[in-house]
Amino acid sequence: MDIQTLKERIAAVQSKREYLLNLLEQSNLGILRVDVNQALEELDDLIDEFRKTIPEAERN
Template sequence: MDLQTIKARITAVQSKREYLLSLLEQPNLGTLRVDVNQALEELDDLIDEFRRTVPEASPN
């Protein structure tokens, strides 16, 4: 997998992160809130690791 493909996938992951943030604003989320928080933490870890590995990657 080339770097451009990885960057495109990271961009897609970042857009899904925004969707998860919007889910947290839903009052009827119930116990799924824990899962959404966990998913956000894991996405943040993935994005941070990518930025450490590929420092020239610009944040989107």
């Protein structure tokens, strides 16, 4: 997989973060709130690792 494809896929994943944040604001989530929080944490970790691995990704 080339760098450009990887950057595009990470950008697509980053766009889902806002959806998870909006979902977290819903009052009727119940126990699913734990899963949404976990997904956000893992998403943030993934993005962080990508930026550490490919630092120039933040500039593009």
